Amino acid sequence: MNEAYHVTAPDPSGKGAFFCMNKVLEKIKGLQGKSLYINAHGTSTSVNDAMEIKAMELLSQTHKIDHLWFSSTKSMIGHCLGAAGSLEFVCSVIGLKEGTMPVSISVENPMEYDNKIMTLVTDKSKSRQYDLFLSNSFAFAGNMACIGVEQL
Secondary structure (H helix, E strand, O other), rough: EEEEOOOOOOOOOOOHHHHHHHHHHHHOOOOOOOOOEEOOOOOOOOOHHHHHHHHHHHHHOOOOOOOEEEEOHHHHHHHHHHHHHHEEEEEEHHHHHHHHOOOOOOOOOOOOOOOEEEEEEOOOHHHOOOOOOEEEEOOOOHHEEEEEEEOO
8 A cells, every 4th residue: 555645754643554554454353362463664763663653552452452562573684675575574474383473683772652562572581472463564655565464
């Protein structure tokens, strides 16, 4: 999808990212009791990360999700531009198969958020098995993509 907000900046309200993630979750029946992990676009920029956190908060409220874990594999592999989404997707699939969430490394001052059901996965002690994941890819010019995989 394309939110067409600005040529380089995302809509700070997070509505575009929410819409993108929500379209994926609408196709999944019975989220109650399932462990949801989001591999965030997470570029570690204040504008992008704040927008994505707002979108995840709205997503968790809309779907009454029990708990939402998130991290960004960019912390380990960097931003690989056009290949970033593919690599993040693969990391999420491997995590689903292996029973462990990818972690965000080197997080010294995480952005604050006021949502008790969200956890930033920064080390193995916070990592766990998950039933489904979303992998976000957001780009310049308002381009947004989200893919979800549910373990059956």
